[in-house]
Amino acid sequence: MKIIQFLKSKTFLIQIGLAIVSLLLFVFLLQWWLGFTTNHDQKIQVPDLNKMGLLEVDRKLEELNLAYEVIDSASYNPDYPGKSVIEQNPEAGDFVKEKRKIYLTLNPTRYKDVAIPDLNGKTKRQAITHLVSIGFLVGEKFTYVPDLGKDVVRGLKFKGKQVGLGDKLPKKSVIELILGDGRGN
Secondary structure (H helix, E strand, C coil): CHHHHHCCHHHHHHHHHHHHHHHHHHHHHHHHHHHCCCCCCCEEEECCCCCCHHHHHHHHHHCCCCEEEEEEEEECCCCCCEEEEEEEECCCCCECCEEECEEEEEECCCCEEEEEECCCCCCCHHHHHHHHHCCCCCCCCCCCEECCCCEEEEEEECCCCCCCCCCEECCEEEEEEEEECCCCC
């Protein structure tokens, strides 16, 4: 019975009232503080940074009070200038708050280098397939040298100079094959 009397007492009701008022006041102050510190109503539209160099990007984002960070460089894309933006996150047109970082992926200045494989003794067809699969282009002019094997690879040339195992050339380089003529000595 004492518990029921305590719950009906004036002291308990005053304590409950103070707790409710304190809770409401705390929630109101917290909401006001969060709105003030998180710039709740602020919206800055992210510009399209595609194909822009880093100097342009820096100037543009500084005007909008945004930051950027280069996170990666993709594989070379000849449609974009070297060291220009290929991808951005958040995307162009999205809304962000001030001082937000925009993450950028840049286009390298050229294709990456690929090592020349050992193709000596392989057939023309095998060599072409292998070279194309690792990113090279094969020229249409073939140089024939005296050899017993017909269309057997006896060397590779790049821009008129002979290249060999382990030499590195940029991807998409045109390589010419030196092949055996099948007549021998």
